[in-house]
Amino acid sequence: MSNPPLDPHDWQAPHAAGPIDADITVPGSKSLTNRYLVLAALAADTSRLRLPLESRDTLLMADALRALGTRIAHEDAETLRIDPAPLQGPAQIDCGLAGTVMRFLPPVAALARGRVHFDGDEGARRRPMGPVLDALRALGVPVEGDGLPFSIEGSGRVAGGTVHLDASGSSQFVSALLLAGARYDDGVTVVHDGKPVPSLPHIEMTVEVLRDAGVIVDDSDANQWRVEPSEIFALDVDVEPDLSNAAPFLAAALVAGGEVRVPAWPHTTTQAGDQIRDILDMMGAEVRLDRDGLSVRGDGQIGSLDVDLHDVGELTPVIAALAAMADAPSHLHGIAHLRGHETDRLAALATELSRLGSEVTETDDGLIVRPRALSPDVFHTYADHRMAMAGAVLGLRVPGLVVQDIGTVAKTLPTFTTLWDSMLRGADRVGTR
Structure with a gap:
């Protein structure tokens, strides 16, 4: 029986049926x-x-x-x-x-x-x-x-x-x-x-x-x-890669297993997204930064965490997606200000993760995410590019998950789906439509 047609603005997120091995060049910050x-x-x-x-x-x-x-x-x-x-x-x-x-x-x-x-x-x-x-x-x-x-x-x-x-x-x-x-x-x-x-x-x-x-x-x-x-003074500068936009690709190594490498990762930076290295390490990834760039390796096991994301709120949707697939409950806090972003990100994450089967409690300044078996559904993005990226991460483990209005990624990364497909090329993925 054929699948029902998708809204042209929606995207069936690819499911990774095997480990990832990819180099991802992320555009500028x-x-x-x-x-x-x-x-x-x-x-x-x-x-x-x-x-x-x-x-x-x-x-x-x-x-x-x-x-x-x-x-x-x-x-x-x-x-x-x-x-x-x-x-x-x-x-x-x-x-x-x-x-x-x-x-x-x-x-x-x-x-x-x-x-x-x-x-x-x-x-x-x-x-x-x-x-x-x-x-x-x-x-x-x-x-x-x-x-x-x-x-x-x-x-x-x-x-x-x-x-x-x-x-x-x-x-x-x-x-x-x-x-x-x-x-x-x-x-x-x-x-x-x-x-x-x-x-x-x-x-x-x-x-x-x-x-x-x-x-x-x-x-x-x-x-x-x-x-x-x-x-x-006039500027003549090379713009660093956007480290927050790299987060979903690096998270994919933790979800699907395998290794994702991001070349040209800066060794010193003021970008808050650099903290993704420590967060993924806490969740069980093997993280290495050398002259060639950053590499993250995972085995499909995701650890829980209790973390203050006050300074790195833009990473919250991807971290919450990982927490929904972790081996124990996670507490994300220090992020009350996310209620005033593109959408109320705390309410949006609680709603969408719960729709898939997670047990999520919204606190005064964050989320408590209790992992449960996840089932496919439409993951709404609320015109928020970070929500769309979180949906893609969840889709790696939830076959049939549909990300609504995937085009919202154009806010910061218009080539997101192209890069996502290239990352999964060798992962025996279940294709998109």
Whole structure:
């Protein structure tokens, strides 16, 4: 009897019927690409980004900067050339679902002359924006609205100074002000008042790229960052591979057995996704980093874990998928802030894992996942690329699992399904349709 037809946007995730042996080249980091694009638009001269990520989020960022007057074009197949120009309105900015666009660009738009209007996908309208918009108001920038849609009335300059904000909802509120702060007359000092800031490695990444561009940043005091007013030097950089996007491929070695290798894995990095190495090690993988890159080997056995994911929330969906196939219950905590991401990721994971048969309890700041026998069903993604990747990981062990709206991976990794199929080519997989 033939299978019923799938919705054209859905994807039957391949089931791995044997061990994996694959090399996966992961495209550039979204977080670094979008930070570099912002700094290049504010720099004093032409910048070049080599091997940048080209996904929905980064294309939205490039288009938004073009709308403000920046010239961005391919110099060759692997290089983007960014020529800064005076920032000008009026402009319409489409944020899509990209937190980096909706949060990083308002402090930049304040430096433009004219009105800049921001909007995005329906899901983006639910994401918190208040802290960064209130901070701009405190710096004297006219802002209409408290969340998408909103408008900035730029005057070509921002006086700068000290702002207090609560960044417990997103580290991006801090990074947004730091990235533009060097172009403010008096620089900017950002003071966090509130519960601990999530994803601190992302602020460390922002500080590092600013320093690489010649900007003086003082981050010596906890919960306070000072950017001095200065010129921003042009960039000429190779973009590191996106380590968070590598997570589902590395997790596959643990689920199906075998080995997955990711070449060019950096030995030092500010990417939070690097912590996947330690997490997979805790779950029973054999993890090795050498001059050739990172390799992860597994035997199909998955250990449980009790882990604080506060700084690496983007890894949570893949880790939760592994936990649903582990040998004992797992506790994932420190991730209350995931309720404000592309979707409420905690509720989404609890719902979808339970649909497959897991016993999942949602806590104040995380999930308790009790493994049970899993049965195939539709795994809904909620327009969230990380949910789609989690569904692919589950499909390795659950024949017939269907990932709804697989195209949402285009947010950060448009080639995900192609890479996934290439990884499974030698694994005697049960094919997709």
